Amino acid sequence: xxxxxxxxxxxxxxxxxxxxxxxxxxxxxxxxxxxxxxxxxxxxxxxxxxxxxxxxxxxxxxxxxxxxxxxxxxxxxxxxxxxxxxxxxxxxxxxxxxxxxxxxx
Numbered sequence: 001x002x003x004x005x006x007x008x009x010x011x012x013x014x015x016x017x018x019x020x021x022x023x024x025x026x027x028x029x030x031x032x033x034x035x036x037x038x039x040x041x042x043x044x045x046x047x048x049x050x051x052x053x054x055x056x057x058x059x060x061x062x063x064x065x066x067x068x069x070x071x072x073x074x075x076x077x078x079x080x081x082x083x084x085x086x087x088x089x090x091x092x093x094x095x096x097x098x099x100x101x102x103x104x105x
Contacts, residue, residue, distance in 0.1 A: 006048060017058075066078075
């Protein structure tokens with residue numbers, strides 16, 4: 001993959017943090033995300049934007065307590081299936097509440 005990525009220093013710092021927790025370099029994380037995105041058939045027209053979203057997602061999961069904020073805890077130990085299941089339940093519950101609100105109007 002030959003491309004250039006221009007982002008604010010904040011995002012580079014987050015990617016470095018993610019890389020460190022995975023025992024990788026920042027370039028390795030970016031390459032891994034690129035290939036995982038390709039495998040999932042995502043549109044990579046704006047890969048830099050995708051990287052920003054990944055950083056935001058990582059920080060949101062920490063804020064929600066889904067991922068430890070201890071930088072010594074490897075990300076490989078994260079229960080991603082459990083996180084996705086809990087998010088699916090929250091989304092379904094929120095959609096149900098929204099539909100109920102609409103029905104009562």
